[in-house]
Amino acid sequence: MIAAVTMIRRLTAEDVAAFRALRLEAMTAEPESFGTDIAEEREKTVEASAATLGATALFGAFVDGELVGMAGFARMKPLRERHKGTVWSMYVRASARGLGLGGRLLSAVIDHARGEVEVLILVVVSTNTAAVALYERHGFRRWGLEPFALKLGEGRYTTDGYYWLPLTGAEP
8 A cells, every 4th residue: 555645835826726625625514614604605706715825824735736634824913913813724624534634734833823923713613522632632722612603504503612822831
């Protein structure tokens, strides 16, 4: 058996088509994990997706040259919140799980964020135990739960966990 060649790198404008395809796949496979509805995402133009890649740091996991995972970093915009950044759009295709790509993607985001912000935050649906465990292994701490966070359909809601990771060693 030949081992798969894996690579983690920051996505560029040349990756926009692969990014759009993987994001739509992720939102179809795990709609409860994304705040944006799939219909809203499909309406976005290629130019809007390219602008997202330019405005944030989005890292991709590649297996044998194919984009199979992603995780993004965005710095908060308001002046009084610029010391914080958020992890967004974390996803690894089911067929590529178990290769350690999620941990490598998250590490890439954390390493990038260390040079930009003091604190990283994220939101994860609390029933996604694998994601929760991954974030906690990387030092994220839960500070709260939001019931009825996302409405998935009639009578179906998520309960989201809110996490933070100090990057400077300072504690509140």
